[in-house]
Amino acid sequence: MTIKDQLSRTLLVKTTPKRIVSLVPSQTELLVNLGLEHQIVGLTKFCVHPKGLIKKKTVVGGTKQIHSDKLEALNPDIILCNKEENTKEIVDTCEEICPVHVSNVQTLEENYELIKQYGALFNKEPEAETLISKQKSEFSQLTNQLKGVKKKRVVYLIWRNPYMTIGNDTFINYLLKIAGFENVFANKSRYPELQLESLKDLAIDYVFLSSEPYPFNEKHFKDFKGIIDKSKLIKVDGEYFSWYGSRLLGAATYFKHLRASLGLGL
Structure with a gap:
């Protein structure tokens, strides 16, 4: 065929x-x-x-x-x-x-x-x-539940040394929007590098530290001292934000739980 x-x-x-x-x-x-x-x-x-x-x-x-x-x-x-x-x-x-x-x-x-x-x-x-x-x-159910909900501004980090985030032409950026978040760096392309100091001058609700490809955890929170309040540093499951295929079957539920853990409504 x-x-x-x-x-x-x-x-x-x-x-x-x-x-x-x-x-x-x-x-x-x-x-x-x-x-x-x-x-x-x-x-x-x-x-x-x-x-x-x-x-x-x-x-x-x-x-x-x-x-x-x-x-x-x-x-x-x-x-x-x-x-x-x-x-x-x-x-x-x-x-x-x-x-x-x-x-x-x-x-x-x-x-x-x-x-x-x-x-x-x-x-x-x-x-x-x-x-x-x-x-x-x-996803239809999630989209309907998020209609009219104000999007929180997020910096999504995928790498360290150098720190890298995500731009608008990525699947992660697409799923952030689906989950009811706004990518602070949506005006950039692909996977731009950034200096953490530059985050001081931006209006940011959360910094999402992804579990992959770089395995961020609590020990990396010290990098943000004096830059971002610890309460805004959130570990997220990178697979649900970047894997397509059958992994997406649980993504909508994960996004709901994530929002609930942050005290955000649907």
Whole structure:
């Protein structure tokens, strides 16, 4: 069959792929939730969900660097990549081995599109439609509950040394808005670096310290002494703010709990 990925690249797949390599953690989790765990033969060292899966499969590297020899030895039918997570060089290398599907997700609609593409590609249409329907219902409810609610201004940090935040053309920025927050750096692009001292001059309600890709915790609060009040420093689950696929099934509930913990209404 002939299909197109999310970069409108055409893939020729003769039969339903049975041997899958996933180079994106959130997509690995999605495959399992679609009932494809046994078809996964290779993944990255960052594919930590579901717990224990990584011990059962062959690790072919990370998201930015792969061992092509290990990858080729798996004799995959298809390799799953992502425009942001993986490099063009990785995609090019993988295409020398077998067909490559590249995802590109920055909105909920693009997330639904990816799930639908996987459903068609792996003959899991009913499972895909069920997952999409559940996610649409949960986010529709959240959106309705947040209508008219004033958005709190947030700085969302993803890295330390140097400190990095998120701009407007990111999935995290999109989900912040869905959750009822305003990104202070929405006027910037991608993942800008910042000096913590510069936060003094901004109107900020909260600084969200993400659990990934950098594992922020309480010990990093000292970096903000004299800059941001400790009460405004909030640890957040980075997976719910950045992972697409089946992880989004619990995201709306997480956002509600986060808002409740901050004393914010719905």
